[in-house]
Amino acid sequence: MIRYLGKRIIFMLISLFLIVTATFFIMKAVPGGPFTSEKQVPPEIKAALEAKYKLNLPLHEQYFEYLKGVVTWDLGPSFTEKSSTVNDMISRGFPVSAHLGAQALLLAIFGGITLGVIAALNHNKWQDYSAMVIAVLGLSVPSFILASFYQYIFAIQLGWFPIAKWEGFEYTILPSLALAASPMAFIARLTRSNMIEVMGQDYIKTAKAKGLHTVAITVKHAIRNALLPVVTYLGPLIAGILTGAFVIERIFGVPGLGREFVLSITNRDYTVIMGTTVFYSIILVVMILIVDIAYTLVDPRIKLSDAGKE
């Protein structure tokens, strides 16, 4: 187990290194830079700006400088937000995104699994159909439409929640619901199809035959097996949802990290592009590792080893 983890961590570091390298060079290859603007400044000012942000160094030196920055977790100053560093931006934005993401995640997981189980247990009955209609809607309606719809119904018409901003618990509900919709629908469908499959297995029939209660069968035997694919999906989902959702954050005026991802590219804010990408990648690889460990908890048959035979 320890050997396995050690190996995984080394691979994680290699992937991170590759991500940083690829992002760095692709970013530099994109035309336009942080100082390309509609009102062009005299070349001397541009040179001074480039010197200040060390963009005048040869590319490989910039690259090594940057690697050094990543290792020491000093991600540099932002080009657009003159008074902030990338570290500042991440430490301000991430807690907000993580809060919103965690709420949405809880909604998505519990809502999704519940819907999926109900649908599977009532296979081809009205409960199944209504659960799946909800799921299809959740998957196919884009989040910006859903978000505006929620705003219109719950904030403007009913006045239950504030339209936007981020100032207290009541402000978090609509964005969480909007953010949870699509993963919840996905989890519901995943759970349903696996449950249906599992419910047809011999050991379930055995359990039924020996007279176990339906609830016990579902909770103890079926759900556990049906959840494996859901757990797989959770890794990337958690990383994605915790590091922010641009559209939802924009519509609800949430000061999260999601906007930095997108806007930094438009602004060619090099340090922010790199910083947010590295940060996201770290969370992603860690989550994938955690998911692999979680497999053993859900399904004791899976053992973590690097022997390759199980």
Place this chain on the structure above:
Amino acid sequence: MKKNVFALVSSIAVLGTALAGCGGGQPAAAPPAGGTTPAPSQPATPAAEKKPQVLKMNLHSEPPTADPGLAEDTTSGAIILATFDGLTRIGTDDKPHEAAAESYTVSDDKLTYTFKIRDAKWSNGDPVTAHDFEYAWKRALDPKTASNYAYQLYYVKNGEKANKGEAKLDEVGVKALDDKTLEVKLENPTPYFLELLAFRTYFPVNKKVIEANPKWAGEASSHVGNGPFKIESWEHKSKMVLVKNENYWDKDNVKLEKIEFSMVEDENTELSMFENGEIDWAGAPMSALPTDAISALKEQGKIQTKPIAGTYWYKFNTEKPPFNNIKVRKAFAYSIDRQALIDNILQTGQIPATGAVPPSMVLNPNGYFKDKDLENAKKLLEEGLKEVGMSKLPPITLSYNTSEAHKKIAEAIQDQWKKNLGVDVKLENKEWKVYLEDMHEGNFQIGRMGWLGDFNDPINFLELFKDKMGGNNDTRWENAKYKDLLNQSAKESDLEKRKKILADAEQILMDEMPIMPIYWYTQSWVQKPEVKGVHQTGLGDVDWKGAYIE
């Protein structure tokens, strides 16, 4: 089966439109229904006590900095104008008035200004002195500061040289003779210098504060200004609160106690918040109204517009055929119907541009050509083609940066060229920074651009096309006479003569037409009627100094 699917799809479509109809109909229907409630409350208000002087606004996005020397954008600019005071400040008459300077004298050659600094205090209690100005200007010009807007200080003697590292900062023509006297020497007589002083790069900064904390302008706790308001709290990307600065010299004329800013980037959300009464203002100058909502707002008579000093134009690449020919360029410029474009597409009272310089600084109020001059356009195109020896036009591409608004305009103009000139034009859009780089490198035939004035003087617009490779020319057009006239205008201290020289220059620009002016910008917004005294300058800046709630 097929039929069923069709029926289903069409019924969903019908349902969708019906729902959309409801969505659009309800808010429109709301005012008559809700109209009864505000009415009785209105007479009640005068009886009630004076309204709390709190203005609620949306700032759209996080101000990147509140440092006057480094700010580049309008959001930062608005916060800086609220929290700082320059030597002058633009008044409600759109003219500069003494602010941090109590009085000033100008030498006869108009090259030396001497300012007497008013007795005033920074928001932390330090006195505002002439040294703060000297320090601020030199700091902005210092190449190490890398200020993007340092060129605004090039009018000061040796400003440009110091910024480019060709002269020492000590040689810059700004000097505090004592705590209360500031002497400024200029390169040329600059008739708009007093107005420039109201621009943020000319604002003072508190030396002690900056030297103690280089990140002073990023947090409410460390920010120090000398303006009508000070920053009380700043939750990044979420909200900012400005309160009245009790140390401000003119605090008796500042009526607002507080301005609360939210930072919501989505324009539809902003408008919903306004309609729900959460904010007092939506749209320009801090943000924009959603384009889809404009016609409805207009019908309800809610929308307000104001012209600002900016021109939306298409640039021709004058080095690539067929636009190396003046007549072809003119034919394209004359053949579009600007008024129809404004009435049908833009819808917010823009003014058809028949010159490069916007109305607030106009040189020739009659314009230089006629909008929709189809006859001349056709004739010019024929002659132009003959001159370049072509029987028909090569494929032509109109480029713009990716945006719904630019796309609509480009499509309308493409259609007008097709109808009025019989020319097929292809459209092409590119991501903003890629687009800018292509424009600056000359990789275009016709390209969209615009220019918003930095100060209210025609030179600001005309100078763009002075040098062929000048940073903002893009058209690769150059004209010796034009250049000469602009150089003359810089030396001329007689205002009338200067205006004549600049008008001659604009005439040349419009005779050769490297750019095709389309419209002069306006700003549009909605606001609560009780908000008064918010001053929007002709340049599109906003000053809340005199604002109040009635």
